[in-house]
Each structure stands twice: as structure tokens, then as C-alpha cells.
Amino acid sequence: MPNLPPLILRVIELIKRYPGVIALGGFISGVGSFILVDRQQGMASWIAVIMLVSWLWLMLENSFTQLFTKLFNREIPEPLLRYATQMIHQESLFFVLPFFFVTTAWNSGQSVFTGLLGAAALVSIIDPLYYKWLAPKRSLFLALHTLTLFAALLTALPIILHLTTAESYKLALGVAMALSIPSLAVSLPLRSVKGWAMLLGVTAAIGCAGWLLRSWVPPATLWMTEVAISTQLQDRTPGDDLKQVSAAQLRSGGLYAYTAINAPRGLDERIYHVWKFNGQEVDRIALDIHGGRKEGYRAWTHKQNFPPDSVGRWQVRVLTEDGQVIGVLRFNVTDSAQTDNPK
Incomplete structure (x- = not known):
């Protein structure tokens, strides 16, 4: 990775050597936020805001990297971008897990949803699984990406905006449907009207499934x-x-x-x-x-x-x-x- 300052190289090496540190930090922030919410303290809102800001960066990654290149005449190395994405996945998943773990009715279908979050969290901290199995499969990678954001929104929106659980679910599901379009576009041929119709139909089916199975999703902040x-x-x-x-x-x-x-x-x-x-x-x-x-x-x-x-x-x-x-x-x-x- 040429033309990189030594500090950035050092950070990359530390992340590669200790990938679990980011996950541990996310888990600690999640437990801390859960305790703060339990005690009704406003600091939990700031932690949730910081987490969502990281997602804003992730969704606008291409625009930010182009702006960075234009301003500093230097490209952000691809490995650093990959590590940043993995870090946000780790931090977000381990942030939401304490909330969903406590609010899950384990003798119901909610255990499936929380189990998926737990499995996704484990994949995010095991580099061979994350980079060699998950990342090359674009549709599967974006599915994890969408699931993580969906869970993060369900947790953060009631804390930050005081939206009801019903309002938060509708908004989070809408965002998840929008983000599912790129992952589906990779798998479906979009060279004809039929391909676009299939894309819209599958996206609508995902939304319907998310709505019909909403009883399987724990209310993260109740x-x-x-x-x-x-x-x-x-x-x-x-x-x-x-x-x-x-x-x-x-x-x-x-x-x-x-x-x-x-x-x-x-x-x-x-x-x-x-x-x-x-x-x-x-x-x-x-x-x-x-x-x-x-x-x-x-x-x-x-x-x-x-x-x-x-x-x-x-x-x-x-x-x-x-x-x-x-x-x-x-x-x-x-x-x-x-x-x-x-x-």
C-alpha cells in the first residue's frame, strides 16, 4: 500500500492483528447504551447517533472517497475501506445484540431473528469467513449489510427520535427494502423490462415478508x-x-x-x-x-x-x-x- 502515512499503516496492521477489539468496543457501547436507556439517561442517544453517523459514511462511501481524492490528490486504499466496512458491521451488530438479547421472547419466532444477528456478528469478527466466504458473494454480503442496518435502525430510532416501535419498524423496513435493490440487481438480469419487473416484484416480496413476519422481530427498546x-x-x-x-x-x-x-x-x-x-x-x-x-x-x-x-x-x-x-x-x-x- 504505497503512499500511506506510517500511522495509517500501523492502524491497519493493528486492526488485522486484533479484529475482535472493534467487536468488543461495539459490544461495550451496546451494553453501555442499554444501561443508559434502562436508567433513562440522554447519553444513550449520543452513542446511537454516533453509530448511525458511521452508517451515513458507509452509504455515501463512494462520494466521500471521490471527494477525498479530489481534495488531497490521494486515494484511500481499498484494504482500509474494507476494514472500515467490517468495523462498522462489527460495531453495529455488537451494539444491538444486548438490546435484542434482553427483549427476545426465546420461546417464539423472535429467537430466529436474534439468532441470525448473533450468527452475523460472529461472521463479522472471523476474517476467513468474512473475507473469503461472505465478501465474494455480493448478494449475501449485501444481505448482511441490510440486516445489520435494519437492526441498528430498530434500536436507534426510538432512542434518538422517540419514534414509536411501529413507526421505527416501518421506517427501518422501508430502508431495508431500498438497500436490498443493489443486492438483487447483481443477481437479476436488468437488460429488459421483465428484469426490472422481477426486481420490483422481489423487492416488494421482501417488504411483504418483513411485514408479515414482524412478530418475529423483537421490539428492541421495549x-x-x-x-x-x-x-x-x-x-x-x-x-x-x-x-x-x-x-x-x-x-x-x-x-x-x-x-x-x-x-x-x-x-x-x-x-x-x-x-x-x-x-x-x-x-x-x-x-x-x-x-x-x-x-x-x-x-x-x-x-x-x-x-x-x-x-x-x-x-x-x-x-x-x-x-x-x-x-x-x-x-x-x-x-x-x-x-x-x-x-
Whole structure:
């Protein structure tokens, strides 16, 4: 790499020798941001802004490199650009992982999405996989690129702009669809109208799939800090968390589904408690929550109308306005007057 200052050469060598340092830095910044969001401190917004600025540079890389060449009459070496791209992938993936790890409902399809993020993060720090397996496959490389940006936007937008989870998802999905076009253009022939129609059709299919599978994507900045199914609620505090309830208890006073949900300061969000009986929805109740409380915004629903035969498996699914799963409360109803209620 001729005509490079010794300092830049030294930086490149250090990155090559210690590729995990960038990932570790991203993970630490992600954990730090998660803690700051949990404590409702504004510094998390600045960390998220810095991460998105790096993506702005990445998306405008060609323009910036041309401007650099014009101003300084020197080209930025290709290896340095590759390392910069890898660094942004590493930093972004390890930044978002703490958020998605905590907010994932692991017994649902959300585990697939978070698992993909984890696999992408591992690939980004293993040079043989990243450079020899992933990078030469342009469509696969841009797929990782798009997935990483999608996850980064889902995490950063509610923190920075106080967008609701539904608004953030729509915007992030739109950007992901736009970025999928270059990767698809590599694989599809665009020399005819049919090729362009295929490109638009596949892009639309990706958008539809992303929308239909939105329940598989965890709401990165919403998580439950306390939950309970209880027959009692006093001073905004639930009674014992019940796993089994008798039909007689349901008829006598109904049940409370209590959730305390952590959200970034300034975020107002509508959520739903969806009551399900043996897999079938029987009630959907809207609740408005407000971010900013360290212990989470406390909200509950009190269901008193149950089917005549209510014995069986029950769930209360806590959903965002667009159907993303925040968490699930489960309990069983028995026909016995005496129930064993483990906490």
C-alpha cells in the first residue's frame, strides 16, 4: 500500500492483528447504551447517533472517497475501506445484540431473528469467513449489510427520535427494502423490462415478508421488568403471580394481567394485552404507556368475562401496535377449587 502515512499503516496492521477489539468496543457501547436507556439517561442517544453517523459514511462511501481524492490528490486504499466496512458491521451488530438479547421472547419466532444477528456478528469478527466466504458473494454480503442496518435502525430510532416501535419498524423496513435493490440487481438480469419487473416484484416480496413476519422481530427498546397474573391489585401493585387458577376464582372476581414495561424517556407507545384461550384470541385490550420510569411503566388489564367452559391453557400476549411481541404471560385454569400456584 504505497503512499500511506506510517500511522495509517500501523492502524491497519493493528486492526488485522486484533479484529475482535472493534467487536468488543461495539459490544461495550451496546451494553453501555442499554444501561443508559434502562436508567433513562440522554447519553444513550449520543452513542446511537454516533453509530448511525458511521452508517451515513458507509452509504455515501463512494462520494466521500471521490471527494477525498479530489481534495488531497490521494486515494484511500481499498484494504482500509474494507476494514472500515467490517468495523462498522462489527460495531453495529455488537451494539444491538444486548438490546435484542434482553427483549427476545426465546420461546417464539423472535429467537430466529436474534439468532441470525448473533450468527452475523460472529461472521463479522472471523476474517476467513468474512473475507473469503461472505465478501465474494455480493448478494449475501449485501444481505448482511441490510440486516445489520435494519437492526441498528430498530434500536436507534426510538432512542434518538422517540419514534414509536411501529413507526421505527416501518421506517427501518422501508430502508431495508431500498438497500436490498443493489443486492438483487447483481443477481437479476436488468437488460429488459421483465428484469426490472422481477426486481420490483422481489423487492416488494421482501417488504411483504418483513411485514408479515414482524412478530418475529423483537421490539428492541421495549422490555418487561415485572409481570404477574393475579386475582388482586392494590395501589398499582399486584398480588401473587399465579400459574394456575380455578374456574371458581375466575367467576368470583376475574383476573388481572399486570405488566411493567421499560421504554426510553419521551416515548409514548400503545400496546395491547391479547388474551388467548387454547390458542384462540378472546379479548384484545389497548393500553397507552409512557417511557421514562426506571422500574417500567405499570399497566394492567382486568378481565372479568370468561367463557362458561374456561378450563385450559391461557396466554396474555403483550404486543405493540403493529403486532411485535413484547412478552407472554401464561397460566392454566383448572376445574378444581384448590389449585397449587407456584410463583
